[in-house]
Amino acid sequence: MDSAPSSSTVSRTVILLLRVLTFVFLLIALILIAVTRVTEDTTDGPVEAKFTDIHAYRYMISTIIVGFVYNLMQMVLSIINVVSGKRVCGDFGYVFDFFGDKIMSYFLISGSAAGYGASEDLHTFFKAQDLPFNSFFAKANASASLLLVGFICNAIASIFTSFALPKKA
Amino acid sequence: MDSAPSSSTVSRTVILLLRVLTFVFLLIALILIAVTRVTEDTTDGPVEAKFTDIHAYRYMISTIIVGFVYNLMQMVLSIINVVSGKRVCGDFGYVFDFFGDKIMSYFLISGSAAGYGASEDLHTFFKAQDLPFNSFFAKANASASLLLVGFICNAIASIFTSFALPKKA
Numbered sequence: 508m509d510s511a512p513s514s515s516t517v518s519r520t521v522i523l524l525l526r527v528l529t530f531v532f533l534l535i536a537l538i539l540i541a542v543t544r545v546t547e548d549t550t551d552g553p554v555e556a557k558f559t560d561i562h563a564y565r566y567m568i569s570t571i572i573v574g575f576v577y578n579l580m581q582m583v584l585s586i587i588n589v590v591s592g593k594r595v596c597g598d599f600g601y602v603f604d605f606f607g608d609k610i611m612s613y614f615l616i617s618g619s620a621a622g623y624g625a626s627e628d629l630h631t632f633f634k635a636q637d638l639p640f641n642s643f644f645a646k647a648n649a650s651a652s653l654l655l656v657g658f659i660c661n662a663i664a665s666i667f668t669s670f671a672l673p674k675k676a
Numbered sequence: 677m678d679s680a681p682s683s684s685t686v687s688r689t690v691i692l693l694l695r696v697l698t699f700v701f702l703l704i705a706l707i708l709i710a711v712t713r714v715t716e717d718t719t720d721g722p723v724e725a726k727f728t729d730i731h732a733y734r735y736m737i738s739t740i741i742v743g744f745v746y747n748l749m750q751m752v753l754s755i756i757n758v759v760s761g762k763r764v765c766g767d768f769g770y771v772f773d774f775f776g777d778k779i780m781s782y783f784l785i786s787g788s789a790a791g792y793g794a795s796e797d798l799h800t801f802f803k804a805q806d807l808p809f810n811s812f813f814a815k816a817n818a819s820a821s822l823l824l825v826g827f828i829c830n831a832i833a834s835i836f837t838s839f840a841l842p843k844k845a
Contacts, residue, residue: 563796609838624732628732
C-alpha cells in the first residue's frame with residue numbers, strides 16, 4: 508500500500524466529485540422546471556404557461572432526466588468500485604466511461620442550447636403580443652443555465668475519462 | 677518504409693477525410709443560410725424575413741463560421757504534415773487536436789440545437805398569426821441539419837484524436 512495517493516486515485520476522486528456536482532446541478536434544474544407554472548392575466552382572462560407547452564423545453568427536460576439517471580448510475584458504480592476495491596466490468600468500464608461521458612456531454616449541451624435558443628426569440632414575440640411572461644422565461648433560462656453548468660462539469664469529467672482510456676485499452 | 681500502412685497513417689487519413697466532410701457540410705450550411713431571404717405577402721404588404729432577424733439563427737451562423745475556419749486550418753495543417761513528413765508543433769499538435777476537436781464539436785452541436793429549438797416553437801407561433809413562413813423555417817431547419825451532420829463528422833474525428841493523445845503525451 509502506498510502512503511501517497513497515486514495519480515489514478517486522484518483522477519478517480521476528481522471524476523467522482525465532478526459527477527456529484529453534475530448530479531446536484533441537474534437535480535436543481537429538474538426541480539425548477541418541474542414545479543413552475545406561471546399565470547399571466549390578459550383581457551381574455553388568465554393564461555397559464557407551463558414548460559411542457561414548448562417543444563424545446565420538453566427536449567431540455569428529457570436531456571436533464573437522462574443526464575440525471577446517467578450520473579446517478581455512475582455514482583453508484585464509483586461507490587461499488589471503492590467498496591469492492593476493483594473496477595466493475597474491468598477494462599470495459601473505461602470504454603463505457605469514455606463513450607458514456609462523451610455522448611452524455613453532447614446531449615446535455617444540446618438541451619441547454621435548445622432551451623436558450625427557444626427562450627430568447629419566443630420571449631421577444633410574447634412581449635410584442637403584450638403577454639411578456641417574464642418570470643416564466645426567467646425560470647426557463649435559469650434551468651438552462653443550471654443545465655449548462657452541469658454540462659461543464661460533465662465535459663471536464665469527459666476529459667479525465669478520455670485520458671484514462673487509451674492507457675488501459 | 678513500410679509497404680503496409682500503419683494504424684497511425686490510417687487514422688490520420690480517416691481524420692483528414694472527416695475534416696473534409698465537416699468542411700463541406702458547414703460550407704453548404706453557410707451558403708444556405710447566407711443567401712436566403714423569404715418574403716411573405718400579408719394584408720399590410722409584403723414582410724421580409726432573413727436569418728439575422730432571429731437571435732438563435734445568428735448564433736447558429738457564428739458556430740458554422742467558427743467551425744468552418746477551424747476545419748480549414750486543420751486541413752491546411754494536415755497538408756503541411758503530409759508534405760513535410762512530420763507533425764507541425766510536434767507532440768503539442770496532439771494536445772491541440774484533442775482540445776480543438778472537443779471544444780469545436782460542443783460548439784457545433786450547441787449551434788444546431790439552438791437553431792432547431794428556435795425553429796420548432798417559433799414556427800408554431802408564426803402559423804398561429806397567419807404568417808407561416810414555411811419555406812423560411814424549412815431552410816433554417818435544413819441548415820441546422822447540415823450543421824448536425826457536420827457535428828457528427830467532427831465528433832467522430834474527436835474520438836480519433838482522443839485516442840491519439842495519451843499515447844504521445
